[in-house]
Amino acid sequence: MNEKIFRLKTFEKASYCRHFEEEVIKNLKLKNINIPTYVSAGQEFIAASMATICEDLKIKPLIFGQHRCHSIYISFGGDKVKLIDELLGRKTGCTKGMGGSASIASKEINMFGHDGLMGSNGPIGVGACFATNHPTIVFLGDAAAEEDYVLGGLGWASTKNIPLITVVEDNNLSILTEKKVRRNWEMSDVAKSFKMQGYNIDDDPIDLLKYSEIFFKKPCLLNVNTNRIFWHAGAGKDSDDTFDRYEEEKKRLGEDALAIDKKIKEEIKNLWKKQLEK
Amino acid sequence: MEKTVREIIKETSRDHIKKNNSLIFGQCLSAVGWVGGTVPELTEKEGLIELSMADVANGGIVAGAGLSNRRPIYVIRYQGFNWFNASIILNYACKSKEIWNVPCPIFIRGIAMEGSIGPVAGSSQHSIYFKMPGIKIISPMTPNEYLIAYKDFMKNDDVMYVSEHRGSYSNTKELNDHLDDNLDLILFPISITRFEAQKAKIELEKEGYKIGIANILWIKPFLIKKEWEKAVIKSKFGGVVLDDDYTDGVASNLAYQLIKRTKKNFEVMGLKDRSAGFSKTTDNLPPSKEEIIKKCKEIIDKKGKL
Ligand SMILES: Cc1ncc(C[n+]2csc(CCOP(=O)(O)OP(=O)(O)O)c2C)c(N)n1
Numbered sequence: 001m002n003e004k005i006f007r008l009k010t011f012e013k014a015s016y017c018r019h020f021e022e023e024v025i026k027n028l029k030l031k032n033i034n035i036p037t038y039v040s041a042g043q044e045f046i047a048a049s050m051a052t053i054c055e056d057l058k059i060k061p062l063i064f065g066q067h068r069c070h071s072i073y074i075s076f077g078g079d080k081v082k083l084i085d086e087l088l089g090r091k092t093g094c095t096k097g098m099g100g101s102a103s104i105a106s107k108e109i110n111m112f113g114h115d116g117l118m119g120s121n122g123p124i125g126v127g128a129c130f131a132t133n134h135p136t137i138v139f140l141g142d143a144a145a146e147e148d149y150v151l152g153g154l155g156w157a158s159t160k161n162i163p164l165i166t167v168v169e170d171n172n173l174s175i176l177t178e179k180k181v182r183r184n185w186e187m188s189d190v191a192k193s194f195k196m197q198g199y200n201i202d203d204d205p206i207d208l209l210k211y212s213e214i215f216f217k218k219p220c221l222l223n224v225n226t227n228r229i230f231w232h233a234g235a236g237k238d239s240d241d242t243f244d245r246y247e248e249e250k251k252r253l254g255e256d257a258l259a260i261d262k263k264i265k266e267e268i269k270n271l272w273k274k275q276l277e278k
Numbered sequence: 279m280e281k282t283v284r285e286i287i288k289e290t291s292r293d294h295i296k297k298n299n300s301l302i303f304g305q306c307l308s309a310v311g312w313v314g315g316t317v318p319e320l321t322e323k324e325g326l327i328e329l330s331m332a333d334v335a336n337g338g339i340v341a342g343a344g345l346s347n348r349r350p351i352y353v354i355r356y357q358g359f360n361w362f363n364a365s366i367i368l369n370y371a372c373k374s375k376e377i378w379n380v381p382c383p384i385f386i387r388g389i390a391m392e393g394s395i396g397p398v399a400g401s402s403q404h405s406i407y408f409k410m411p412g413i414k415i416i417s418p419m420t421p422n423e424y425l426i427a428y429k430d431f432m433k434n435d436d437v438m439y440v441s442e443h444r445g446s447y448s449n450t451k452e453l454n455d456h457l458d459d460n461l462d463l464i465l466f467p468i469s470i471t472r473f474e475a476q477k478a479k480i481e482l483e484k485e486g487y488k489i490g491i492a493n494i495l496w497i498k499p500f501l502i503k504k505e506w507e508k509a510v511i512k513s514k515f516g517g518v519v520l521d522d523d524y525t526d527g528v529a530s531n532l533a534y535q536l537i538k539r540t541k542k543n544f545e546v547m548g549l550k551d552r553s554a555g556f557s558k559t560t561d562n563l564p565p566s567k568e569e570i571i572k573k574c575k576e577i578i579d580k581k582g583k584l
Binding site for chain 2: 123130
């Protein structure tokens with residue numbers, strides 16, 4: 001795919017994610033949302049890029065995310081109204097109020113729910129991929145990836161040579177504990193030691209696109225460095241100068257991006273407004 | 279010729295794979311003996327899947343396979359390994375239907391045995407699963423009971439924990455309840471204790487005690503049969519629940535349910551509250567015929583005298 005078109009398509013998805021999360025933040029502050037909420041703003045280009053690549057490959061993968069999963073759901077085409085309802089604790093939510101923010105699922109987009117035990121989606125995704133031989137993506141945080149069972153599952157996935165992509169959304173934090181305090185190794189090296197392709201890259205969409213040639217052919221792992229803008233859970237910020245990929249892409253893409261941003265901001269605002277009025 | 283439990287398990291597993299394009303997962307399945315002769319001798323291509331030693335991950339892998347609706351069978355060679363294997367099964371597979379409306383049917387074969395095999399390999403561990411929602415637990419000891427378990431699994435879409443015992447694998451006979459209206463005491467045995475309970479009953483009856491037996495096949499859901507309830511209410515001293523697991527779990531809970539229903543006294547017997555070792559003197563075995571007899575006499579004689 002042409003680089004500019006890919007960037008724009010990905011930006012459009014990211015824009016839906018970003019403006020959705022902006023509304024989430026607003027409604028957390030207004031106490032319209034009253035559940036533990038894990039905002040993915042800052043990290044949205046990972047899911048958005050993966051979804052754009054999958055669309056281009058005409059593949060509808062099985063998706064196994066973890067608690068910070070709004071961007072995954074939205075990027076892969078999950079019904080936004082149903083997610084709003086879910087966050088508001090309504091029966092009409094995508095998981096009928098059972099999933100909240102952390103455990104959402106959608107049969108329409110092949111997205112399976114998460115049980116709240118960090119990393120369980122690692123081996124579960126491996127098993128689903130093995131049993132179906134269907135392209136599968138597991139999204140993990142950099143801390144969840146440390147779970148022993150994630151590593152056991154990865155080793156087996158490599159041995160069985162299944163069409164699995166493991167994406168580590170590496171925001172460097174486990175709540176507030178930095179990676180360097182927790183470990184002196186990288187997941188991309190772990191993948192390589194399991195004899196699977198492993199890469200350590202940035203969340204620039206083009207970096208992800210570069211590796212799309214190997215997707216779903218053999219198991220691979222992408223450790224994608226990214227930034228979480230808001231708190232682990234809730235609406236606060238740890239810092240005001242966190243690097244923001246969304247702003248960077250907006251600047252890079254210029255007028256086209258500004259137009260997309262404006263249009264989607266309005267669209268998402270209205271969506272929330274309408275649901276809140278119900 | 280009558281079939282053994284072992285043959286039934288093996289045949290059922292083979293048919294299950296063939297008819298349903300299913301999978302059998304486990305560790306070292308093709309090792310000497312093919313898990314006591316219960317696993318069909320198939321290749322990985324045919325559906326017999328060797329897992330690595332990553333027990334916690336393995337439970338997750340099987341849960342993931344369950345989502346595909348291929349209805350995998352998961353062989354856990356020693357029930358004690360469930361401490362690692364059960365975590366993702368219980369927290370994901372068992373909750374998936376309720377939370378996300380995505381069933382995750384898995385047939386878990388947890389296998390018990392005992393005698394000089396140390397602190398983790400011995401005995402049944404169905405109590406690990408018992409307290410959690412979304413699971414059925416059954417402990418078949420006869421050929422027909424095994425088929426009941428399998429048919430129920432195929433008719434529904436639940437996670438099923440099948441608490442097997444190697445001591446039953448050569449059994450060909452069905453085990454019937456023995457109940458009537460004027461019993462002293464009724465034994466409610468689970469798993470391998472059902473065989474000792476039968477022997478204890480015969481011995482006790484020789485000495486004039488009137489002992490009934492109500493075989494517990496379904497542990498969860500635990501349904502108290504009408505005829506059990508009636509016989510207990512009419513009995514002199516209530517009953518004893520016998521288990522091959524520690525008593526602070528399934529046994530005590532079922533006894534509680536029976537007490538609530540019948541307002542009669544119930545006692546429990548199971549593993550002693552200590553770890554097992556690797557020798558005859560340090561074993562922790564389920565209640566033997568002799569221990570059951572002693573307990574029954576204690577209850578009947580003590581209360582009979584009052
Ligand atoms: C098995 C387990 N251990 C610990 C926790 C508590 N916990 C919830 S989120 C979290 C940090 C997760 O960090 P990471 O996987 O990097 O994802 P992020 O929050 O950064 O997106 C922890 C420790 C948990 N939910 N499950």
